[in-house]
Each structure stands twice: as structure tokens, then as C-alpha cells.
Amino acid sequence: MLELRHLRMLREIARTGSYSAAAANLGYTQPAISQQVKALERVYGTPLLVRLGRRMRFTEAGAELVRSAQVILAGVAAAEQRVDAIAGRRSGRVRLVVFPSGSATLVPPAAAQVRREHPGIRMSLVEAEPPESIELVRSGECDLALTFAFVDEPDAAGLLRVRLFTDPLVALLPSGHRLAEAESVSLTDLAEEQWIAGCAVCRGHLVRICQAAGFDPEITFATDDNLAVQALVAADLGVAVVPELMLTAAWRPDTVSRPVHPAMCREVFLYTWPDLMGVPTVRTTVSALRRVARTVGAR
Structure with a gap:
């Protein structure tokens, strides 16, 4: 059987x-x-x-x-959560999947709020970039995905999307770079540079925006590790375009960031199944993450 x-x-x-x-x-x-x-x-x-x-x-x-x-396991997870909702429970486990800079900046204060207000709620955390993070929610392995999307990317059909804030992109340069003192830089200013790229989604977006600016970026290194991106830039091995949130999580003083024109950004979202928003533990966690996100979005 x-x-x-x-x-x-x-x-x-x-x-x-x-x-x-x-x-x-x-x-x-x-x-x-x-x-x-x-x-x-x-x-x-x-x-x-x-x-x-x-x-x-x-x-x-x-x-x-x-x-x-x-399908069956996602249904079982949703059913268990709905039973908790009927019982009005303010305890239980919430399973989060989060992109790395989000786990370093958004999750700790949100988790601390939840623990203070509802000590019976336990959180578990795994790290993943989209689209893997969204698929973990879709398969029932996680309850909430804290993730991001660039403005030219579609929604995840069937899931509830909660917008949190806009995360601007900035140029990351070695401290001795010729444009380190500029008020802002354009992509065309960097067309002849070598590039450090991030995760697969970020890498694809970088290629698209550079091509729209009229050139193909020469990507010499690609890594999902935010600290490695900064270290490679600091070593004068290339330049990068990175989200501001990444620099909030950790910033090297031997690099400089400059606004990019025209302005570019990514949107940060929460994804979950619509039914799960009726579960008190999930709803409480979403509320805490939204409160933290408001402080980030107001920078």
C-alpha cells in the first residue's frame, strides 16, 4: 500500500x-x-x-x-494547517525558504518579533533562490517563500504574492575604480569592463539589461555567494550590479556602490498558498515580515 x-x-x-x-x-x-x-x-x-x-x-x-x-503532500500540508486554523492555534511550525541576503537582513528581526509575541511559534529556515524557492512552496515542502523578481518576470501562477518593497540596484566598483567618485554611473560607462555576476536569475537579468544598453557583458566570474561577489570586485577582477539589500547584509569597505542610471530595481515578495493565509501561525509570520520590510522600504 x-x-x-x-x-x-x-x-x-x-x-x-x-x-x-x-x-x-x-x-x-x-x-x-x-x-x-x-x-x-x-x-x-x-x-x-x-x-x-x-x-x-x-x-x-x-x-x-x-x-x-x-500534489498529495502539498494537500496534506495545507489540510494540517487548515485544521490548526480551525483550532485557532498560535503555536506550531512555519517553514520558510529565503534568498541569502533576505535571511541575513529580514528574517532575524521578524523572527525575533514573532518569538516575543508568540513564543509557541517555531520557524525553520532553508535558503534558496527563485525559482527553486517558489517550487518548494508549490510542492508543500515550505509554507512561505521570501523571494524576489525583476520587473520583467511573470507571477507564480496559483500562489498568493505579497509585495514587500522595492530593492534598488547599484553599481559595485573597486574603491580605486575610475568611476568611484562619480555621483552615478550608467551601464554604458561600464560596457568595456569585466563583470562579476550573481545567481542564475540575477545573471540572466544582467545580460538582458546590458544587451538593452547595447552591449554583451563579459562575465568572468559568477557566484551565488554575495560575499564572494564583493571580494572579487574588491580584488579589481570586475564590476557588478547588485541589490542594495545585499550590501545591507554585508559590505566591504574596499568597494564603493554608486546609483545606476536609468534607475533599476528588483521587487521583493512573499509567496504562499492562498489557503495558508488563514492559518494563524503563517499569518503572524507574514505580518512580522511585512513590518520589517516597511522599515527597509523606507530607507
């Missing part, structure tokens, strides 16, 4: 691509995961996974079970 533990196991194998990683994340041994898969294959009379090199690939039957698992 197919059980929730089987669905969670299949979802984790699909997410990680291996038995061993799925076992580590779920608290099982690798042989236990393998045995459960074999037991399901005996029940259904067909292979669910095949090995390709070091990774596992789902067969058509296995892929169908994974798709069903994501």
Missing part, C-alpha cells in the same frame, strides 16, 4: 537525484531507501527508477508517482 512516507521518499529522490542524499535528508539509511523502492516496484509490478551513472532516473511510472506525490 502506498503511504505518505513513500511519497516523501520518492519526492526526495526526485529532488536530490540519489538514494544516498535522499536517505541523509530523511534520516534513513541508503539500504532502507533502496528496499522501500524495491517493495513499491513489487507492488506495482514495474520498475520505478533506473540508474544512469551516479544518478537515478524515474521511469514513466515512477515519474507519475512523483507528480502525484507532490
Whole structure:
């Protein structure tokens, strides 16, 4: 019989691509995961996974079970939260997924507010950039995604989006750069520079805005690590365009930031399932994050 533990196991194998990683994340041994898969294959009379090199690939039957698992587990999570809402609980767990600079700047004061006002609420936190963060909410693995989008990107269909604030983009330069004393810089001023790019979403946006300005950026380094971006710029290995929030989280004095013209920005949002906004623990967490975001947006 197919059980929730089987669905969670299949979802984790699909997410990680291996038995061993799925076992580590779920608290099982690798042989236990393998045995459960074999037991399901005996029940259904067909292979669910095949090995390709070091990774596992789902067969058509296995892929169908994974798709069903994501829908069912999301429904179970929402149902559990709705029961809590009916009971009026102000305790329980809220699972957050947050982009790195958001976890360093927005989450700590919001979590502190929640703990002071509702000590029964527990938060868990994982870091991920969009679109992965949004998919973690869609699959039911997280309740709230604190994420961002550039103005030319679409909404996540079906999810509730709560706008928090606008985060301006600034040029990040080495302290000895020829434009370090300029009041502002344009992208065309930097057309001949080498570039340090951020996460995949930020990297794609950088390419688009530079192409709109008439040039293709020469990206020499790309990293998801905000501190690494700053270190590479400080070492005079390139320039970058970064969100102001990133510099609020950590700023190196051997770099300088300058406004970019024309002005560019990204929008910071919360995503969740609409039903979950009726859950007191989720609603309380959203309220705390919105209060913190108002102070950031008023800078």
C-alpha cells in the first residue's frame, strides 16, 4: 500500500537525484531507501527508477508517482494547517525558504518579533533562490517563500504574492575604480569592463539589461555567494550590479556602490498558498515580515 512516507521518499529522490542524499535528508539509511523502492516496484509490478551513472532516473511510472506525490503532500500540508486554523492555534511550525541576503537582513528581526509575541511559534529556515524557492512552496515542502523578481518576470501562477518593497540596484566598483567618485554611473560607462555576476536569475537579468544598453557583458566570474561577489570586485577582477539589500547584509569597505542610471530595481515578495493565509501561525509570520520590510522600504 502506498503511504505518505513513500511519497516523501520518492519526492526526495526526485529532488536530490540519489538514494544516498535522499536517505541523509530523511534520516534513513541508503539500504532502507533502496528496499522501500524495491517493495513499491513489487507492488506495482514495474520498475520505478533506473540508474544512469551516479544518478537515478524515474521511469514513466515512477515519474507519475512523483507528480502525484507532490500534489498529495502539498494537500496534506495545507489540510494540517487548515485544521490548526480551525483550532485557532498560535503555536506550531512555519517553514520558510529565503534568498541569502533576505535571511541575513529580514528574517532575524521578524523572527525575533514573532518569538516575543508568540513564543509557541517555531520557524525553520532553508535558503534558496527563485525559482527553486517558489517550487518548494508549490510542492508543500515550505509554507512561505521570501523571494524576489525583476520587473520583467511573470507571477507564480496559483500562489498568493505579497509585495514587500522595492530593492534598488547599484553599481559595485573597486574603491580605486575610475568611476568611484562619480555621483552615478550608467551601464554604458561600464560596457568595456569585466563583470562579476550573481545567481542564475540575477545573471540572466544582467545580460538582458546590458544587451538593452547595447552591449554583451563579459562575465568572468559568477557566484551565488554575495560575499564572494564583493571580494572579487574588491580584488579589481570586475564590476557588478547588485541589490542594495545585499550590501545591507554585508559590505566591504574596499568597494564603493554608486546609483545606476536609468534607475533599476528588483521587487521583493512573499509567496504562499492562498489557503495558508488563514492559518494563524503563517499569518503572524507574514505580518512580522511585512513590518520589517516597511522599515527597509523606507530607507
